[in-house]
Amino acid sequence: MSLVRVDHVSFGYTANRRILDDVSLDIAQGDTIGLVGESGSGKTTLLRLLLGLARPDSGTITFDGKPLEPGNGAFMREFRRQAQVVFQDPYSSLDPRQTIQSIIAEPLRSLKIAGDHAKMVGNALDAVGLDRDVGTRFPHQFSGGQRQRIAIARAIVPGPRLLLADEAVSALDLTTRIRIVDLLAGLSKTMSLLFVSHDIGVVAALCRRIVILEKGRIVEAGDTAAVLANPQHPYTQRLLASVPRLNLNEVSS
Amino acid sequence: MSSATMTAPADKKSHSLALMAGILLVGLHVAIGLLTLVWLPYDPTAMAGGRLEGPSLLHWLGTDRLGRDLFTQMMIGSRIALIVGVGAVAIGAVIGVTLGLLAAFASKWLDDALAATLDILIAFPTLLIAMLVVAASDTANLWSAIVALGIALSAIVARLTRILAKRVLVMDYITAARTSGSSWPKIVAIHILPNIWPTLSVNFALQFGLAVIAEASLSYLGLGAPPPNASWGRILQEAQGTVYTAPLGAIAPGIALVSLAIGVNLLADGLRDAIDPTRRAR
Numbered sequence: 001m002s003l004v005r006v007d008h009v010s011f012g013y014t015a016n017r018r019i020l021d022d023v024s025l026d027i028a029q030g031d032t033i034g035l036v037g038e039s040g041s042g043k044t045t046l047l048r049l050l051l052g053l054a055r056p057d058s059g060t061i062t063f064d065g066k067p068l069e070p071g072n073g074a075f076m077r078e079f080r081r082q083a084q085v086v087f088q089d090p091y092s093s094l095d096p097r098q099t100i101q102s103i104i105a106e107p108l109r110s111l112k113i114a115g116d117h118a119k120m121v122g123n124a125l126d127a128v129g130l131d132r133d134v135g136t137r138f139p140h141q142f143s144g145g146q147r148q149r150i151a152i153a154r155a156i157v158p159g160p161r162l163l164l165a166d167e168a169v170s171a172l173d174l175t176t177r178i179r180i181v182d183l184l185a186g187l188s189k190t191m192s193l194l195f196v197s198h199d200i201g202v203v204a205a206l207c208r209r210i211v212i213l214e215k216g217r218i219v220e221a222g223d224t225a226a227v228l229a230n231p232q233h234p235y236t237q238r239l240l241a242s243v244p245r246l247n248l249n250e251v252s253s
Numbered sequence: 254m255s256s257a258t259m260t261a262p263a264d265k266k267s268h269s270l271a272l273m274a275g276i277l278l279v280g281l282h283v284a285i286g287l288l289t290l291v292w293l294p295y296d297p298t299a300m301a302g303g304r305l306e307g308p309s310l311l312h313w314l315g316t317d318r319l320g321r322d323l324f325t326q327m328m329i330g331s332r333i334a335l336i337v338g339v340g341a342v343a344i345g346a347v348i349g350v351t352l353g354l355l356a357a358f359a360s361k362w363l364d365d366a367l368a369a370t371l372d373i374l375i376a377f378p379t380l381l382i383a384m385l386v387v388a389a390s391d392t393a394n395l396w397s398a399i400v401a402l403g404i405a406l407s408a409i410v411a412r413l414t415r416i417l418a419k420r421v422l423v424m425d426y427i428t429a430a431r432t433s434g435s436s437w438p439k440i441v442a443i444h445i446l447p448n449i450w451p452t453l454s455v456n457f458a459l460q461f462g463l464a465v466i467a468e469a470s471l472s473y474l475g476l477g478a479p480p481p482n483a484s485w486g487r488i489l490q491e492a493q494g495t496v497y498t499a500p501l502g503a504i505a506p507g508i509a510l511v512s513l514a515i516g517v518n519l520l521a522d523g524l525r526d527a528i529d530p531t532r533r534a535r
């Protein structure tokens with residue numbers, strides 16, 4: 001059964017410009033999907049709709065079979081617990097004036113999740129490979145990669161079933177990027193992952209399925225290995241051609 | 254002193270020096286202001302000596318043209334300046350921060366309308382707006398001056414708050430707070446205010462100085478607190494006729510004003526640096 005179903009969704013920030021055009025997408029329980037498209041193609045906008053931060057102009061989005069209703073407080077609280085997000089810019093995603101402990105505990109507090117919050121934060125820090133004692137420190141004391149780990153800890157602390165990663169590794173240097181992709185790959189064993197990227201190479205390494213978005217329309221979708229081995233749409237072919245050294249053998253293995 | 258503070262970087266040392274100077278200057282005025290509530294060297298409204306006496310052991314700053322002790326009046330002036338500064342900034346902060354946050358959250362056309370109104374208000378000097386407000390209320394007293402100054406300052410605070418809040422609102426940590434289930438009031442309280450506060454507080458210190466100077470100007474123009482409230486502006490006004498024979502009456506209020514304004518600014522800068530985690534060393 002699909003965890004998230006996006007059904008013929010269209011959306012525009014203003015009436016005269018469509019950003020998403022008739023988008024349909026299924027995220028199955030436990031699936032790992034790469035959402036690929038050039039900058040400006042509408043990837044972040046789609047995530048905002050998936051998170052219930054904006055409403056589709058037409059079409060529906062369902063989570064666990066129930067439509068997203070930003071007005072329904074009780075439903076949204078349960079939904080927020082289950083769907084979490086990590087952003088691209090590690091310098092903008094952590095409040096500079098909060099301690100790491102209070103940053104990671106925010107979903108626990110705001111969603112009124114029962115349990116020992118300090119312990120749950122400690123477990124989340126363990127899971128992302130940070131020392132438990134960093135809780136008293138502030139974001140400016142950490143590198144970009146460490147901040148991204150903190151952001152991931154905040155996302156996984158309420159125990160979500162769906163993790164949305166919006167270019168979560170794009171701003172990192174190569175070695176850090178590989179480590180964070182490894183971390184996400186590990187997490188994807190226990191939750192569904194929608195991994196947004198304009199980097200096909202990373203998607204090939206991480207995602208079982210791939211969805212290609214061009215100017216707000218899904219132009220190609222399917223098994224990552226199959227799509228990359230035999231891209232049908234010219235846009236996908238162009239995207240692939242722009243990747244310098246993609247090892248297709250590794251992809252299809 | 255511990256070795257840690259001995260090896261602190263030079264700019265950190267000068268920061269804490271500035272904070273100390275701020276505490277001393279403001280503390281001095283506060284101490285004097287509080288003292289006036291329980292004790293004064295002379296009756297501020299009665300003749301305490303001859304007219305326009307020079308400084309002496311009995312009258313440290315001499316006497317004015319009515320023979321009143323100038324030092325006594327300067328002490329009362331400290332109290333009035335503090336009340337005016339704190340009162341006007343508090344009023345300006347409450348109105349200004351509220352309006353600024355409203356504008357930052359408002360729909361586009363309401364935000365544009367508020368922003369344009371604020372820009373027009375700010376184009377007028379604070380003093381002019383305050384004068385209009387005082388003129389509109391039928392009695393000129395200390396409180397009408399404070400309210401007038403607070404209203405005039407609120408436009409400046411509102412514009413700054415709006416800009417700062419908008420800058421914070423586009424941050425990903427605000428979106429993260431929303432997907433964490435935090436309500437907007439909570440987001441304002443725990444993310445927006447703490448992140449705009451350091452800049453706001455330093456601005457409040459500037460406004461404090463502006464308010465004290467503007468009150469002196471209002472008093473100087475006869476629109477401030479009426480006698481026997483010896484505000485520094487009134488002392489200045491009363492001394493201007495005799496400035497060549499008894500210059501202290503003009504010099505003392507000026508020095509007091511500048512020392513208080515500088516003290517408050519040093520204090521605000523120092524407190525921000527001490528409290529703001531992003532400014533503390535690693």
Ligand SMILES: Nc1ncnc2c1ncn2[C@@H]1O[C@H](COP(=O)(O)OP(=O)(O)O)[C@@H](O)[C@H]1O
Binds near residue numbers: 013
């Ligand atoms: N808040 C907004 N208001 C108006 N237009 C926006 C807003 N956010 C994004 N857009 C526009 O929507 C389009 C898609 O943006 P986005 O979803 O961020 O793309 P991507 O994440 O794929 O780079 C862009 O043309 C962008 O200019």
Ligand SMILES: [Mg+2]
Binds near residue numbers: 043044045166167
């Ligand atoms: Mg984006």
